[in-house]
Amino acid sequence: MIPRARVALEDWDNKGPARVAGPFLRLTGDGTPLGGRSYSRGMPQHENHLAGETSPYLLQHAHNPVDWYPWCAEALELAKEQDRPIFLSIGYSACHWCHVMERESFENEAVAALMNEHFVNIKVDREERPDLDEIYMKAVQRMSGSGGWPMSVFITPTLQPFFGGTYFPPFSKYGRPGFADVLSGLARAWEKDREKVTKQAAQLTDGIAKEGQVDTRGELAPEVLDQSLAALSQSFDSDWGGFGSAPKFPHAMDIRMCLRHHLRTGRQEALHMATYTLDKMAQGGIFDQLGGGFHRYSTDEQWLIPHFEKMLYDNALLIPAYLEAFLVTGDKNYAQVARECGEWVLREMITPEGGFASTQDADSEGEEGRFFAWTPEEMIEVLGAKLAGWGQEWFDVTDGGNFEQGMSALWRKDPADQVAARLKVDPKVLEDSMADASRKLFKAREKRIKPGWDDKVLAAWNGLMITAMAMSYQVLEDERYLDAARSAARYLLEGMRSDDGRLLATARAGKAHLQACLDDYVFTIAGLIDLYESDFDSEWLHSALALTEIVEKHFHDDVHGGYFTTADDHETLIARLKNPHDGALPSGNAVHALSLLRLSELCSRQDLGQRAQDTIDSVGALVHRYPSAFGQMLAAVDFKLSRPREIVVSGDIAWPSTKDLLKRVRGSFLPSRVVALADGLGDADFMPLLEGRSPKSKRAQAYVCRDFTCHAATESVEELEEQLGD
Numbered sequence: 001m002i003p004r005a006r007v008a009l010e011d012w013d014n015k016g017p018a019r020v021a022g023p024f025l026r027l028t029g030d031g032t033p034l035g036g037r038s039y040s041r042g043m044p045q046h047e048n049h050l051a052g053e054t055s056p057y058l059l060q061h062a063h064n065p066v067d068w069y070p071w072c073a074e075a076l077e078l079a080k081e082q083d084r085p086i087f088l089s090i091g092y093s094a095c096h097w098c099h100v101m102e103r104e105s106f107e108n109e110a111v112a113a114l115m116n117e118h119f120v121n122i123k124v125d126r127e128e129r130p131d132l133d134e135i136y137m138k139a140v141q142r143m144s145g146s147g148g149w150p151m152s153v154f155i156t157p158t159l160q161p162f163f164g165g166t167y168f169p170p171f172s173k174y175g176r177p178g179f180a181d182v183l184s185g186l187a188r189a190w191e192k193d194r195e196k197v198t199k200q201a202a203q204l205t206d207g208i209a210k211e212g213q214v215d216t217r218g219e220l221a222p223e224v225l226d227q228s229l230a231a232l233s234q235s236f237d238s239d240w241g242g243f244g245s246a247p248k249f250p251h252a253m254d255i256r257m258c259l260r261h262h263l264r265t266g267r268q269e270a271l272h273m274a275t276y277t278l279d280k281m282a283q284g285g286i287f288d289q290l291g292g293g294f295h296r297y298s299t300d301e302q303w304l305i306p307h308f309e310k311m312l313y314d315n316a317l318l319i320p321a322y323l324e325a326f327l328v329t330g331d332k333n334y335a336q337v338a339r340e341c342g343e344w345v346l347r348e349m350i351t352p353e354g355g356f357a358s359t360q361d362a363d364s365e366g367e368e369g370r371f372f373a374w375t376p377e378e379m380i381e382v383l384g385a386k387l388a389g390w391g392q393e394w395f396d397v398t399d400g401g402n403f404e405q406g407m408s409a410l411w412r413k414d415p416a417d418q419v420a421a422r423l424k425v426d427p428k429v430l431e432d433s434m435a436d437a438s439r440k441l442f443k444a445r446e447k448r449i450k451p452g453w454d455d456k457v458l459a460a461w462n463g464l465m466i467t468a469m470a471m472s473y474q475v476l477e478d479e480r481y482l483d484a485a486r487s488a489a490r491y492l493l494e495g496m497r498s499d500d501g502r503l504l505a506t507a508r509a510g511k512a513h514l515q516a517c518l519d520d521y522v523f524t525i526a527g528l529i530d531l532y533e534s535d536f537d538s539e540w541l542h543s544a545l546a547l548t549e550i551v552e553k554h555f556h557d558d559v560h561g562g563y564f565t566t567a568d569d570h571e572t573l574i575a576r577l578k579n580p581h582d583g584a585l586p587s588g589n590a591v592h593a594l595s596l597l598r599l600s601e602l603c604s605r606q607d608l609g610q611r612a613q614d615t616i617d618s619v620g621a622l623v624h625r626y627p628s629a630f631g632q633m634l635a636a637v638d639f640k641l642s643r644p645r646e647i648v649v650s651g652d653i654a655w656p657s658t659k660d661l662l663k664r665v666r667g668s669f670l671p672s673r674v675v676a677l678a679d680g681l682g683d684a685d686f687m688p689l690l691e692g693r694s695p696k697s698k699r700a701q702a703y704v705c706r707d708f709t710c711h712a713a714t715e716s717v718e719e720l721e722e723q724l725g726d
Contacts, residue, residue, distance in 0.1 A: 049075075054508040055125040056454045057093040061102060065112035068123045071132060079120040079157040085190050086159075087119040087183075090126050090133055090151040093454035094296075094309035094359040096368060097167045098150040104170045105179045111170050114180055118187035119154070126151075127358060127458060128506045131517055131566050135575050138208050140164035152179075154186055159574050160201035209575040215560045216580065218620030222641055224627055224634065229261045229270055231628035240301050241277035243628075249297045250281060252317035253582050253631035259324050260638045260671055271328065278325050281318075282337045285402075285409035288372065289395065290442040291348075292340030294318055296362075304402060305409055308362035308369040308451075312349060313585060315341050316464035323475045327669035335476060342472045342481055345465065348453075353495060354487030355457035355507065356465045364451045371448050373407035374441070382444040383437055390430065391437045393419050456508040459496055459516055460585070462488050463523030470530035474666040482534055489531055492524055493543055502550060518565050519585065521551045522592040529598050536653060536677035538686065541602065548599065551592065552611070561618030562589050580619040581629040589615055590632035597639050601646055601674040604688040612636065635671070642672035643707055645724070650678040650693045650713070651700025657715065658700040664717045665702070668724050 049069045050062040061068055069075035071088075079086050089106075091098030105111045115121050126133040126149065133151070139161035141147040146166075153164040163186055168179035177185075189197055232254055235243045242248045255277055261270035281287060284303025286295050293315050295306035319338050326334035349357045364371040374397055379388040391397065395410040402408045420427040469485035472478065496504045496512040503516035503524065528544040531537070554567035557578065564576050565588070580589050596612035599605060616636060623630045647665055651658035658677075665675055676682075678693035693703060693713075701713040704723040711723045 050123060054506070054511050054513070055093075055128055055456055056452075056508075057091060057098075057125040057127075058123055060093070060099070061106060061123050064102065064106045065109050065116075066106050066121050067112075067116045068121050071122050071124050071129060075120055075122050076157075076159070082120070083157065084118065084120050085162075085186070086155045086157065087115060087121045088124065088132075088136060088151075088153045088155055089122070090124045090129075090136065090153070091149045092126050092359075093452065094311070094361050095149045096307075096362060101150050101152075101167050101179075105168070108170055111180050111183070114183045114187075118183060118190075127454075128456070128514055130460075130519065131570070131573065134565060134577055134579065135208060135573060136161060136164070138211070138577075139204055140166070142204060142207065156198060156201050160198070160205040162197050162201035162204070205574050208577075212564065212575055212577040213560075216619050216622045217561060217617055218622075218624065219617060220620045220623055220637060224624055225261070225264065225638060225641070227624070228257065228627040228631070228634050229265070229267070232258060232261075232273060233269060235628065236273050237301060240303065241273075241280035242301075242303070243277075246301045247297055247299050248301055248303065249584075250286075250294065250314065250318055250321075251277075251631075252314075252321045253586050253635070254628070255321045256324060257631040257634055257638075259321075259328055259669070260635060262328070263669060263671070264638065264642065274321075275325055275329060275331075275334075278322060278334060278337075282322075282333070283412035285411040287337070287411075288344070289410040289412070290372075290438055290445060291344055292342075293344035293348075294341065304411055306369075308372055310344075310360040312345075312356055312358050312458075313461045313464050315345065316461065316468040317586070319468040320471050323471050324669060324671070327475065327667065338472060339476055339478075342469070342476075342478075345469070346480060346484060350484060350487075351455050351457055353457065353491050353507070353510075355491045355495075356462050356484075356488055357453060357455040358458055358461060359454040361451035361453070364449045367404075369403060369407070369409065371445065371451050373401075373403050373409055375401065375407055379441070382440055387433060387437050390423060390425070390433060391441070393423055394430070394434045394437075456506050457491070457496070458506055459492055459503050459520035460505075460523045462492055463520070463525070463527040464585075466524070466527030467530045470527065470534045473534050477663075485527070485531055485534070489524075489528060489540065501546065503547070515567065515570055517567075517570075518551070518555050518563050518588040518592075521547050521555070522563075522588045522595065525551070526591050526595045529595055529602070532602075533675045536679070536682075538682055541599070541687075544595070545599065545603070548596070548608075557618070561614045563592060563615070580622060580633075581626070582632050586632035587630070589619065590630065590636055593633060594636040594639055597636060597644070598674055601644055602676060602687060602689065612640070616640075639672045645670060645673040646689055646703075646705040647673055647675045647724075648678050648689050648693050648703040648705075649675070649700055650703065651695050652679055653677060655698070655700055660717055661700050661702045661720060664720050665724065668721070670724060 046063050046065045048062060048064060048067050050058045053059055053070055058070060124132055136153045137147045137151060140151055140153060143164050148166045150167055152166060152168060153161050155161045168182055170180060171178035172181050232243065243251050243254055255274045258270045258274035261267065281303050284298065286298045286303045286306040293310050296309050296311055296314060297307060299305045299307065319341050322334045322338040351357050362368045376392055376397055376399060379391050379397060383391055396413040397408040400406065416431055417427050420430045466485045466488050469481045473482035496507050498504060503520050504512040505514040505516045505520050525544045525547050528540045532540040551563060554569065555563040557564055562578055562580065564578055566576055579587060581587055593612045593615040596608045600609035600612065616633065619633060623633060649658055649661050676687060676689050678690045680694040682690045684691040699715050701715050702720045703713050704711045714720050
């Protein structure tokens with residue numbers, strides 16, 4: 001079902017509000033879209049100004065009859081010169097309804113003619129320009145009470161929004177005005193009622209701009225962690241796991257925070273919320289049971305029917321959650337899920353340059369989920385009648401289907417022993433058979449027409465996946481994950497930098513461009529710290545610190561603390577905002593606060609620790625009011641209050657004894673710690689932790705320090721384990 005909501009449309013002629021109902025992609029509680037893609041292409045008859053772009057989403061519109069421009073100085077100047085309003089359309093490659101609107105309206109010659117006659121039309125990929133998306137989404141939400149993608153915003157030549165919505169059908173039907181009516185009505189309003197339009201736009205713009213100037217500072221009391229646990233408990237779904245109701249999103253930051261609450265308090269409730277949610281997601285249709293990796297979110301409370309697109313960042317956030325659950329519980333099933341996600345990344349998401357691609361679409365052959373769903377007949381064709389019968393019970397594939405058109409999303413509705421009992425089969429025999437069946441089904445699925453692939457490399461999302469791959473290497477001990485993390489980091493640092501050392505936001509087909517935003521920097525910094533703790537190459541830390549100084553110089557709010565989304569020399573927009581709370585992505589401010597704390601410990605830099613505390617305090621008033629919206633920031637608070645351990649292993653990284661000590665450290669759930677290697681090659685001036693700790697023999701030693709007090713150096717894995725438990 002397409003979700004329905006209401007979009008306010010001002011009837012400018014009658015001076016009264018009209019309400020327009022229409023299907024569109026909503027923003028939900030965690031700020032995430034409904035997605036997918038279904039669109040077709042004929043022979044191109046037009047070419048517009050998008051033809052030279054790198055974004056696959058923009059290129060998909062390059063042959064529309066609409067005279068599209070990218071967001072650029074030429075288009076903005078044209079709007080001023082011609083005194084025309086701008087129609088700003090924001091979407092992304094994996095967005096199903098974005099492409100429905102394209103097919104219905106933007107490929108329609110009559111609708112395109114209206115657009116071209118009355119507006120300067122600008123198309124934006126929200127993944128490339130989160131700054132624009134953030135500003136104009138706030139405008140749409142203020143105007144309509146909801147928001148989502150495709151985002152359709154009409155703005156003045158001075159960039160002030162005066163009308164917005166999401167998906168519009170091309171023409172009026174069922175009592176609802178279509179996009180053609182909206183275009184005509186707004187064109188008349190611009191011509192005949194300009195003063196009212198611009199006044200409303202100015203008022204709306206002023207309200208949005210003030211959001212970035214609000215003082216939210218406040219000192220956080222330690223009790224806020226208990227408040228967070230209480231809030232998570234209230235929103236927890238005890239039947240199916242997860243937080244909140246359908247549509248249901250993974251909330252990786254909340255899951256990881258529950259594991260920290262359990263470590264801090266010993267409360268089983270916190271552990272249960274995390275593990276039960278992870279179990280249900282891994283058993284659900286939201287997890288690709290054959291190919292690994294998580295789809296975007298579940299349309300229902302059972303995690304059964306997902307929107308089938310796979311986003312790089314979702315998996316980058318969920319891999320660490322499963323790895324940490326494995327460290328806490330020792331349950332190898334969590335490690336296996338993380339491994340299968342990692343295998344999907346290595347197999348399908350690495351670009352020729354070594355970066356990580358952004359998304360895989362939901363649709364293929366014009367249907368959402370067609371690549372992933374199965375009918376009983378298709379399973380019989382691949383597996384034969386007997387094994388397919390078992391597989392249908394195992395994956396709950398029914399004659400009527402649980403999805404659309406008789407197809408079923410694969411999920412593990414019941415435990416293996418229950419399925420074996422129904423089939424009267426030995427559980428071990430069934431599990432082995434289903435492992436074989438899964439391999440055969442995956443091999444057959446690979447012959448299907450695959451969903452589209454958005455292969456642009458985003459600095460922010462790559463930073464998140466570098467962290468996930470580095471953690472996977474540390475816990476699972478697979479060198480391929482470390483190699484992938486290194487390759488992506490090198491590409492960001494060497495291939496996505498401007499001449500002055502600043503990061504660029506996006507790259508594709510050999511071209512890196514666009515000014516990086518806060519998330520690009522801080523997610524990359526966090527990934528570089530995790531890389532250092534994986535291979536102990538200090539160059540990663542040097543790079544992290546260099547980027548940290550750029551963040552401090554260009555993004556810091558010197559009045560209220562914290563960091564803006566855009567740099568001080570970013571192009572001038574109608575507002576300079578902050579995003580302090582978690583959404584689909586963790587808060588950039590919160591990620592950076594934790595990175596500053598880690599760098600402070602690793603490099604003995606008290607100034608960085610103070611910057612972290614200032615960043616935490618900058619949102620203190622909000623965190624106390626809405627603790628469940630600040631999981632990532634509370635992870636930074638937990639790190640600080642847990643009195644982080646400084647762990648130094650002294651020895652050559654190739655020595656077996658060094659590897660044994662590192663394995664013990666990495667096999668423990670210690671979220672509040674930093675790890676360094678003293679191999680005699682490190683710079684003790686840069687990292688005072690290393691001073692006096694170079695190897696003294698051919699056997700490695702470990703030093704564990706906390707609160708300026710250190711245990712005696714030890715060569716014993718068992719003694720190290722005791723020290724880590726103190």
